[in-house]
Amino acid sequence: MTAKALMAGVFGARGTGKNAWLKQQLRVRPPRLVVWDHKHDPTMVDVGQGVTDLGELIRGMKGKRFALRYLPDHSGDIDAQFDLFCRACFLVGNLCMVVDELPEVTKANRAPAAWRQCVNVGRLYRGADGVERSLVIFGLGQRPSECDKSFMNNLDVLHTGRVAQASDARALADLLNVDYRELMRLEDLHWVERRQGQAEPVRGVLTFKKKVASGSQQKKAP
Ligand SMILES: Nc1ncnc2c1ncn2[C@@H]1O[C@H](COP(=O)(O)OP(=O)(O)OP(=O)(O)O)[C@@H](O)[C@H]1O
Numbered sequence: 001m002t003a004k005a006l007m008a009g010v011f012g013a014r015g016t017g018k019n020a021w022l023k024q025q026l027r028v029r030p031p032r033l034v035v036w037d038h039k040h041d042p043t044m045v046d047v048g049q050g051v052t053d054l055g056e057l058i059r060g061m062k063g064k065r066f067a068l069r070y071l072p073d074h075s076g077d078i079d080a081q082f083d084l085f086c087r088a089c090f091l092v093g094n095l096c097m098v099v100d101e102l103p104e105v106t107k108a109n110r111a112p113a114a115w116r117q118c119v120n121v122g123r124l125y126r127g128a129d130g131v132e133r134s135l136v137i138f139g140l141g142q143r144p145s146e147c148d149k150s151f152m153n154n155l156d157v158l159h160t161g162r163v164a165q166a167s168d169a170r171a172l173a174d175l176l177n178v179d180y181r182e183l184m185r186l187e188d189l190h191w192v193e194r195r196q197g198q199a200e201p202v203r204g205v206l207t208f209k210k211k212v213a214s215g216s217q218q219k220k221a222p
């Protein structure tokens with residue numbers, strides 16, 4: 001899905017599989033990837049090089065290929081860091097931008113200006129140099145009601161696991177064309193998804209490949 005400049009919203013209560021699903025989407029690595037790893041999620045360590053310095057992040061966003069994961073400084077100004085992160089993504093362009101824990105940096109009725117620009121214009125825009133750019137955007141959050149409306153209203157892909165609140169389930173059910181109670185009953189790792197242009201939602205369950213422990217490999221017979 002990352003071949004086109006799509007925007008995907010990924011929702012669900014804690015532990016329902018948002019990051020696990022995201023990682024499966026990124027298995028075929030976009031050549032240029034930048035992640036806002038809000039909570040320094042240990043499951044994301046293999047998704048790009050962790051960077052704690054915004055200057056280093058921006059310097060790394062050069063060339064045909066990069067995979068960077070920004071770890072915000074929680075003792076500093078998160079809004080200012082997110083503003084710079086979004087401005088850098090927009091200026092550089094032609095990349096896949098992931099924002100985890102979106103409600104921590106946006107509010108339902110207040111999207112930071114730089115984020116709104118990415119969301120509203122990111123599908124296709126021309127930079128100051130006249131070159132065309134686009135952004136693929138993934139936003140993850142537990143509750144859609146806490147995400148900004150520009151994002152919610154522009155989604156090409158809506159993907160959700162179980163949600164706890166009836167109001168969230170109703171809002172998502174409306175967009176997905178399902179009964180809201182189904183969304184409240186989903187088991188962990190079960191999901192419902194609808195893509196633009198699809199009348200009907202698709203359902204699925206996340207599965208994981210078993211890792212072969214290095215010590216458990218069969219020894220060759222002598
Ligand atoms: N490679 C894997 N193999 C087995 N289980 C996994 C793997 N990756 C994730 N899981 C499990 O999948 C579940 C969902 O984890 P995930 O981090 O995707 O949740 P989440 O929806 O992002 O939650 P949160 O809101 O807390 O960030 C967890 O129980 C986790 O242990």
Ligand SMILES: [Mg+2]
Pocket residue numbers: 018019041
């Ligand atoms: Mg998560």
